[in-house]
Amino acid sequence: MKEFNLELPQNELVLEEAYLARVIGYIQEEILRNTQKKRQVYDEIIEYRKGQLDEYRSDEDKQIDYFDHERYVQEESFKSVEKRLTELTELAGTPYFGKVLFREKGAEEEGIYIGKYGLVDEESYDPLIIDWRAPIASLFYKGSLGRDKYQAPLGDVEVDITKRRQFLIRDAELHGVFDTESDVRDEILLEVLSSNVGKKLKDIIMTIQEEQDKIIRDRREGVVVVNGVAGSGKTSIALHRTAYLLYNHRKLLENKVLILGPNNMFMDYIAQVLPSLGEGGVHNNTFKDLALSLLNYHGPIFMGEDYTEALISGDEELMEDTRKKRSAAFQEALEQQVDITERTYFEFREIRFQEVVLMDAEEMERILLRDFKHMPFFKRAERLKRMLAKRLKDARDVKRLAIDKKYEELRKKMKASGEDTSEWRNMRRTDIRRLMAQVSLARDTFREFAQGDYFNAYVPFKTFDFLTEADIAPMLYLKHRLHGVKLPFTVQHLVLDEAQEYSLLHFKALKEITGCTSMTIVGDVNQMILAGESPMKDLSSVFDQVRPYHLTRSYRSTFEIMDFANRFLKENKIVPLVRNGKPVTEHLEVDLDAAVDLIAQTVENYRRDNLDTVGILTRDMETTRQLHRLLRKKINVKLIDSEDALLKGDLYIMPAYFAKGLEFDGVIMAEKASGDAEESLIHYIMATRALHELTRITFRDLHFY
Numbered sequence: 001m002k003e004f005n006l007e008l009p010q011n012e013l014v015l016e017e018a019y020l021a022r023v024i025g026y027i028q029e030e031i032l033r034n035t036q037k038k039r040q041v042y043d044e045i046i047e048y049r050k051g052q053l054d055e056y057r058s059d060e061d062k063q064i065d066y067f068d069h070e071r072y073v074q075e076e077s078f079k080s081v082e083k084r085l086t087e088l089t090e091l092a093g094t095p096y097f098g099k100v101l102f103r104e105k106g107a108e109e110e111g112i113y114i115g116k117y118g119l120v121d122e123e124s125y126d127p128l129i130i131d132w133r134a135p136i137a138s139l140f141y142k143g144s145l146g147r148d149k150y151q152a153p154l155g156d157v158e159v160d161i162t163k164r165r166q167f168l169i170r171d172a173e174l175h176g177v178f179d180t181e182s183d184v185r186d187e188i189l190l191e192v193l194s195s196n197v198g199k200k201l202k203d204i205i206m207t208i209q210e211e212q213d214k215i216i217r218d219r220r221e222g223v224v225v226v227n228g229v230a231g232s233g234k235t236s237i238a239l240h241r242t243a244y245l246l247y248n249h250r251k252l253l254e255n256k257v258l259i260l261g262p263n264n265m266f267m268d269y270i271a272q273v274l275p276s277l278g279e280g281g282v283h284n285n286t287f288k289d290l291a292l293s294l295l296n297y298h299g300p301i302f303m304g305e306d307y308t309e310a311l312i313s314g315d316e317e318l319m320e321d322t323r324k325k326r327s328a329a330f331q332e333a334l335e336q337q338v339d340i341t342e343r344t345y346f347e348f349r350e351i352r353f354q355e356v357v358l359m360d361a362e363e364m365e366r367i368l369l370r371d372f373k374h375m376p377f378f379k380r381a382e383r384l385k386r387m388l389a390k391r392l393k394d395a396r397d398v399k400r401l402a403i404d405k406k407y408e409e410l411r412k413k414m415k416a417s418g419e420d421t422s423e424w425r426n427m428r429r430t431d432i433r434r435l436m437a438q439v440s441l442a443r444d445t446f447r448e449f450a451q452g453d454y455f456n457a458y459v460p461f462k463t464f465d466f467l468t469e470a471d472i473a474p475m476l477y478l479k480h481r482l483h484g485v486k487l488p489f490t491v492q493h494l495v496l497d498e499a500q501e502y503s504l505l506h507f508k509a510l511k512e513i514t515g516c517t518s519m520t521i522v523g524d525v526n527q528m529i530l531a532g533e534s535p536m537k538d539l540s541s542v543f544d545q546v547r548p549y550h551l552t553r554s555y556r557s558t559f560e561i562m563d564f565a566n567r568f569l570k571e572n573k574i575v576p577l578v579r580n581g582k583p584v585t586e587h588l589e590v591d592l593d594a595a596v597d598l599i600a601q602t603v604e605n606y607r608r609d610n611l612d613t614v615g616i617l618t619r620d621m622e623t624t625r626q627l628h629r630l631l632r633k634k635i636n637v638k639l640i641d642s643e644d645a646l647l648k649g650d651l652y653i654m655p656a657y658f659a660k661g662l663e664f665d666g667v668i669m670a671e672k673a674s675g676d677a678e679e680s681l682i683h684y685i686m687a688t689r690a691l692h693e694l695t696r697i698t699f700r701d702l703h704f705y
């Protein structure tokens with residue numbers, strides 16, 4: 001690895017080396033202690049198990065009970081010891097990466113070391129390492145020295161920050177140490193950003209920037225909305241914020257965070273970040289999959305890549321329908337439909353059982369439209385059905401009692417006069433049977449009350465004779481309004497990534513279904529697949545306590561790449577962090593054969609430049625498939641033609657809309673020459689996927705064969 005100057009005065013360096021040695025020594029002892037503890041827990045379990053088996057040799061139920069309980073205890077103690085061992089093993093290589101010196105009012109200067117996990121010397125109670133998520137660790141991520149504050153459980157604490165020091169420690173050795181007055185940045189950040197990406201998104205705790213840290217540590221309550229340019233760290237921020245919130249509100253949030261991303265490929269791409277920060281127990285999904293399972297809809301639906309393809313290829317009808325279904329007017333129309341459904345779904349009428357009126361039309365209307373207005377409509381109908389069933393039962397009991405009474409009197413009379421009573425029994429049975437048949441008939445008149453179907457109410461909104469992706473959020477919203485939709489788990493914090501694609505109805509449906517008031521919403525309004533207004537820009541009409549953030553600085557790409565990508569933006573341009581790289585290369589309007597050769601050649605050049613992952617990004621699926629057919633004769637490239645594909649390997653070809661949120665060391669934009677200004681957003685998405693090198697190749701008049 002690259003060595004940095006160890007630029008401290010000799011005496012300070014000696015002190016730092018000594019501290020590192022102390023901490024590493026302590027970690028190793030802790031590893032030993034925990035390994036023994038693990039062994040001990042294990043042995044105890046084995047011993048105990050043997051004893052139990054002997055004792056309950058003949059009682060299978062007891063044995064099963066025991067194993068259920070034992071498995072639980074075993075899992076709990078094992079989990080915690082194992083988790084700690086994993087953390088300690090990681091700390092043994094890089095125990096910390098930062099230090100901050102500060103003085104509280106009237107107190108001595110003190111210093112704390114910041115690492116991925118906390119560590120306390122159990123004898124002296126000295127905090128050897130402070131977890132980066134602890135409130136006091138925020139001092140390390142502040143933009144400057146001097147007066148500042150951090151949030152403690154009992155309120156803000158004012159401090160004077162006197163020094164901020166960064167360390168590069170690998171394999172328990174000190175490779176670099178710097179004092180930085182301003183943001184955590186400079187050489188370490190540039191070094192991190194200059195390295196190759198790897199196949200999955202990584203954590204950024206060593207180099208979180210102040211503007212990012214503010215969002216990560218913003219308070220739990222309310223809705224944080226981040227609109228940021230490509231590469232500004234939105235996904236990273238959302239995930240680090242999740243880890244931060246879990247650490248500081250574990251009881252409330254454990255297993256109660258839901259992260260929704262755009263597709264499964266993206267979810268897989270970000271899957272490592274939270275575990276690498278020591279956090280699990282978070283629910284992940286895509287909006288589509290979650291919604292379809294809540295809708296319990298298994299019919300055909302035009303969605304995913306087919307739908308996106310149709311949109312970007314300019315299918316006017318589909319675009320218009322999509323725009324319509326994203327609009328505020330459409331939400332209004334759905335509300336009206338709820339209203340119409342409530343008033344017309346059932347006929348308000350008298351319901352009788354023989355001569356008994358179980359409910360008159362007026363009461364039925366009152367129950368369905370007024371008394372239980374706070375409940376979803378079909379829930380009210382279920383309630384109505386239960387009320388009717390109860391009244392029917394009561395009426396039946398009265399009748400039944402009357403039958404019993406009638407025959408009892410008859411029996412007495414016949415007995416007194418010495419008549420044969422066998423006949424009355426049959427008559428009684430027939431009467432009861434008749435009564436039950438009438439009850440059943442009466443029940444049939446309101447049996448269907450509990451079977452309301454939201455889908456019927458949605459039918460008038462179907463534009464085509466099939467459903468499309470644009471119908472999913474409205475259907476979910478409508479189902480929720482009519483039936484009340486419930487998630488199978490509790491959500492206390494909701495994270496939405498790539499949220500520029502969400503319509504008002506998405507936000508409303510999610511808010512109401514989860515009942516969640518704490519959210520982190522991130523997206524880039526410049527990366528919408530179908531250009532238009534994104535409600536993400538102002539969510540105050542949907543949520544309370546909205547705190548918007550705007551990020552313009554990008555960390556992903558070189559200066560040259562960002563400068564190039566800015567061409568495709570009219571406003572809100574990216575502010576590049578100055579990290580220079582190779583110039584962007586363009587080969588415009590070449591013949592197809594030459595283009596294929598150029599792509600293969602560029603991949604080879606990228607390899608020579610030590611780039612690991614390379615993405616060949618096209619505009620649509622047809623170009624992707626055809627180019628893949630031509631390219632695979634020359635290079636081994638993986639075709640990504642489904643949003644559920646797995647990113648295996650290191651050279652891919654895919655349409656740009658799949659690459660949203662992903663990144664590659666080198667990117668080749670490969671497309672037909674068209675000069676269509678409408679495509680600038682797609683170009684922006686393509687260009688901003690690249691970290692180190694970017695090449696654009698356009699080919700003339702493509703006649704694929």
Ligand SMILES: Nc1ncnc2c1ncn2[C@@H]1O[C@H](COP(=O)(O)OP(=O)(O)OP(=O)(O)O)[C@@H](O)[C@H]1O
Nearest residue numbers: 204207208209230231232233234235236555556661
């Ligand atoms: N403070 C940071 N230190 C180091 N790397 C960072 C930092 N912030 C962001 N990055 C890196 O920049 C890249 C972009 O981050 P991320 O994917 O989170 O951005 P994004 O805003 O979600 O991008 P997109 O809009 O393209 O989805 C990642 O490689 C990430 O690791």
